[in-house]
Amino acid sequence: MGSLTIDKVKKSFGRVDVLKGIDLAVNDGEFVVFVGPSGCGKSTLLRIIAGLEDSTSGRVLIDGADVTVTPPANRGIAMVFQTYALYPHLTVRSNMSLGLKQIGTPAAEIDRRVTAASTMLSLEPYLERRPAELSGGQRQRVAIGRAVVREPKLFLFDEPLSNLDAALRVNTRLEIAQLHRRLKATMIYVTHDQVEAMTLADKIVVLNAGRIEQVGAPMDLYNKPANEFVAGFIGSPRMNFIDAAKLGEGQAKTIGVRPEHLTVDTGSGAWKGTVVHAEHLGADTNLYVETEKAGLLTVRIFGVYGAEAGSTLYVTPDPQRTYRFDADGKALA
Amino acid sequence: MSRATASLPRTVGAHAALLAYTAIALFPVVVIVINSFKSRNAIFRTPLSPPTSETFDLIGYTMVLNQGDFFLYFQNSLIVTVASLFLVLLFGAMAAFALSEYRFRGNTLMGLYLALGIMIPIRLGTVAILQLMVASGLVNTLTALVLVYTAQGLPLAVFILSEFMKQVSDDLKNAGRIDGLSEYRIFFRLVLPLVRPSMATVAVFTMIPIWNDLWFPLILAPSEATKTITLGAQLFIGQYVTNWNAVLAALSLAILPVLVLYLIFSRQLIRGITSGAVK
Numbered sequence: 041m042g043s044l045t046i047d048k049v050k051k052s053f054g055r056v057d058v059l060k061g062i063d064l065a066v067n068d069g070e071f072v073v074f075v076g077p078s079g080c081g082k083s084t085l086l087r088i089i090a091g092l093e094d095s096t097s098g099r100v101l102i103d104g105a106d107v108t109v110t111p112p113a114n115r116g117i118a119m120v121f122q123t124y125a126l127y128p129h130l131t132v133r134s135n136m137s138l139g140l141k142q143i144g145t146p147a148a149e150i151d152r153r154v155t156a157a158s159t160m161l162s163l164e165p166y167l168e169r170r171p172a173e174l175s176g177g178q179r180q181r182v183a184i185g186r187a188v189v190r191e192p193k194l195f196l197f198d199e200p201l202s203n204l205d206a207a208l209r210v211n212t213r214l215e216i217a218q219l220h221r222r223l224k225a226t227m228i229y230v231t232h233d234q235v236e237a238m239t240l241a242d243k244i245v246v247l248n249a250g251r252i253e254q255v256g257a258p259m260d261l262y263n264k265p266a267n268e269f270v271a272g273f274i275g276s277p278r279m280n281f282i283d284a285a286k287l288g289e290g291q292a293k294t295i296g297v298r299p300e301h302l303t304v305d306t307g308s309g310a311w312k313g314t315v316v317h318a319e320h321l322g323a324d325t326n327l328y329v330e331t332e333k334a335g336l337l338t339v340r341i342f343g344v345y346g347a348e349a350g351s352t353l354y355v356t357p358d359p360q361r362t363y364r365f366d367a368d369g370k371a372l373a
Numbered sequence: 374m375s376r377a378t379a380s381l382p383r384t385v386g387a388h389a390a391l392l393a394y395t396a397i398a399l400f401p402v403v404v405i406v407i408n409s410f411k412s413r414n415a416i417f418r419t420p421l422s423p424p425t426s427e428t429f430d431l432i433g434y435t436m437v438l439n440q441g442d443f444f445l446y447f448q449n450s451l452i453v454t455v456a457s458l459f460l461v462l463l464f465g466a467m468a469a470f471a472l473s474e475y476r477f478r479g480n481t482l483m484g485l486y487l488a489l490g491i492m493i494p495i496r497l498g499t500v501a502i503l504q505l506m507v508a509s510g511l512v513n514t515l516t517a518l519v520l521v522y523t524a525q526g527l528p529l530a531v532f533i534l535s536e537f538m539k540q541v542s543d544d545l546k547n548a549g550r551i552d553g554l555s556e557y558r559i560f561f562r563l564v565l566p567l568v569r570p571s572m573a574t575v576a577v578f579t580m581i582p583i584w585n586d587l588w589f590p591l592i593l594a595p596s597e598a599t600k601t602i603t604l605g606a607q608l609f610i611g612q613y614v615t616n617w618n619a620v621l622a623a624l625s626l627a628i629l630p631v632l633v634l635y636l637i638f639s640r641q642l643i644r645g646i647t648s649g650a651v652k
C-alpha cells in the first residue's frame with residue numbers, strides 16, 4: 041500500500057501553464073524528493089496529489105485507485121506544511137487528534153496513536169500546550185505528529201524545514217529519515233535544499249518550469265545528469281560550464297566539470313589562471329580562478345589550501361569526470 | 374515605546390496633537406452630558422460650566438424615565454442595532470471568505486459590485502426602499518430597519534474583511550481540509566477567530582451609524598411601537614418649545630449602550646492583536 045501514479049498531469053492558472061504534463065510513478069515505501077528552482081511548480085504538484093488543487097487535465101492514482109476527484113480527507117494522505125499550519129486554538133493533543141475524530145475513530149484508538157506518535161517525536165511534555173507556547177522546532181514536530189497519527193498511505197511534505205534554523209534543520213532532517221525507516225511509509229518531500237534532497241531521497245525528481253528534467257537516485261543524478269540543467273542544479277558548489285569551442289572540442293557545445301573534480305598546482309597544469317577569491321571553510325576551500333582558456337572556474341579543494349587572491353595557479357580537470365552537453369543541453373555519452 | 378525613536382520634543386508634540394484632537398472630539402459629548410444634569414435656566418445661562426449644587430437638577434432624567442415609552446425606544450434601538458450588526462458580520466464575513474478563498478468566474482467583478490455600496494449612499498434609494506417596504510408590508514416594523522441597515526453595512530464589511538481573510542494562511546485552511554473539516558467549520562473555527570480584530574473594527578464602524586440614524590426610523594418605522602431612541606428623543610423637540618432637559622438626558626442615556634458595545638469590541642480587538650496567529 042502507498043504507491044502513487046501521476047498520469048499526464050497538467051495545470052494552468054488562467055493562461056499560465058504551471059505544470060506541462062507530469063508523468064511519475066512512486067513505489068510503495070519510497071522516499072521521493074521534488075527539487076527545482078523557485079516557481080517551477082513543486083508545491084502545485086504536491087497540492088494536486090493532496091487534492092487541494094484541481095489539475096487541468098490528467099489523473100492521480102493512489103494505490104491504483106483513481107483519486108483525481110476524491111476530496112483530500114479521503115485520499116489517505118497526510119501533509120506537513122512549511123508554515124506548520126497548526127490550529128492555534130487547539131492543544132497539541134487536539135491538533136493531532138482532530139483528523140481522527142472527524143472520521144469517527146474510537147477514543148481509545150486515538151489515544152493510543154497520539155501517545156505513540158508523541159513518544160516517537162518526544163512531544164509528551166507538551167501535549168496540553170497550545171501551539172503559541174511552543175518553539176519552532178516543537179511546532180514542526182507537532183505538525184509531523186499530526187501527520188503520523190493519521191497513518192496515511194502517503195506522507196506529503198512541503199518544505200517542512202525551511203522555517204527552522206540551521207541546527208534544528210539537521211536534527212529534524214534526521215528525525216524525518218528515522219521516521220521513514222520506522223514507518224516504511226511512502227513519502228513525498230518538496231525542498232529547495234540540495235542537502236535535504238541528497239540525504240533523504242531514495243529517488244529525486246528534478247523539476248524545471250513545469251517539466252520533469254530527470255528522475256533518479258541521488259548518486260545517479262550526481263554521476264549521470266541527463267542534461268545541463270540537472271548537472272547545474274545537483275551538486276554544490278555548482279558545476280562549471282565551459283564553452284566547448286574555447287577548448288577546441290568537436291561535437292559538444294558545453295563542457296561541464298564539477299568543482300571537486302578540478303585539481304590545482306602552482307607549477308604546471310592544463311589551464312593557467314589567477315585566483316579571484318578564496319573561501320576558506322575549514323573542511324574545504326573554494327577557489328574562484330579566472331583562467332585564460334576556460335573562463336571563471338570554481339575549484340573545490342578538500343582541506344585547507346593557502347591561496348591568496350591574485351596568485352597564479354594551474355587548474356587541471358579530471359578527464360574521467362568531465363561531462364559533455366550538446367546544443368540543446370542534453371548530455372552526450 | 375522604543376527608546377531609540379522617542380525624543381522628548383516629538384513625544385510632546387505627538388501627545389499635544391492627540392490631546393487636542395481628543396478635546397475637540399469629546400467637547401460636544403461633554404457639553405451634552407454636563408448640561409443634562411442642570412436646570413433649564415442654568416443650561417442657557419452657563420452652558421459650559423459643570424453643574425453646581427444650585428444648578429444641579431435631575432428633572433431631565435425624571436421626565437425621560439417617566440415617559441413610559443422611553444424604555445421601549447431603547448429596546449427597539451438595541452434590537453435593531455444588535456440584529457443588524459449580527460447579520461452584517463455574519464454575511465459580510467461569509468461573502469468575504471468566498472471572495473478571498475475561492476477562485477470562480479466573475480470573482481473580481483463580484484467583489485467590485487459588493488464594494489460599490491461604499492461609494493453610493495443608501496439614502497439615495499430611500500424612495501424605492503420605502504415602496505419596497507410598503508409593498509411587502511414591512512412599514513413600521515423593526516424588520517424593515519434591520520434589513521436596510523444590513524444592506525447599508527455589508528459593502529464596507531465585505532471590503533475590509535476580504536482583505537484580512539486573504540492574509541489568513543492557506544496552509545492552515547488546507548490542513549483543515551486534509552483533516553476532513555467542512556468548509557463551514559474551516560470558516561467558523563479556523564478563519565473567523567484569526568480575523569477577530571478586523572471583525573471588531575467592522576463592528577464598531579457598522580454599529581455607530583445604525584445607532585445614531587434618524588433617517589430610516591423616521592421614514593420606515595415612525596410608529597409609537599417601533600420608534601428608536603434617536604427618533605424618540607425628537608419627541609422633546611417641539612416646533613415652538615424644546616424640552617432641552619429631556620433632550621439632553623435622552624441623548625446622554627443613548628450614549629451608554631454604544632459605549633458598552635464599543636468597550637466589548639475594543640477588548641476583542643486588543644485580545645485579537647495580542648494572541649496572534651501561529652506562524
Ligand SMILES: Nc1ncnc2c1ncn2[C@@H]1O[C@H](COP(=O)(O)OP(=O)(O)OP(=O)(O)O)[C@@H](O)[C@H]1O
Binds near residue numbers: 084
Ligand atoms: N493560485 C495561483 N494563481 C496563479 N498562479 C499561481 C497560483 N499558485 C501558484 N501559481 C504560480 O505557479 C507557479 C508555481 O508555483 P509553486 O508554488 O508550485 O512553485 P514552487 O515550485 O513551489 O516554488 P517555491 O520553491 O518558491 O515554493 C508560480 O509561477 C506561481 O506564480
Ligand SMILES: [Mg+2]
Binds near residue numbers: 082083084
Ligand atoms: Mg513551494
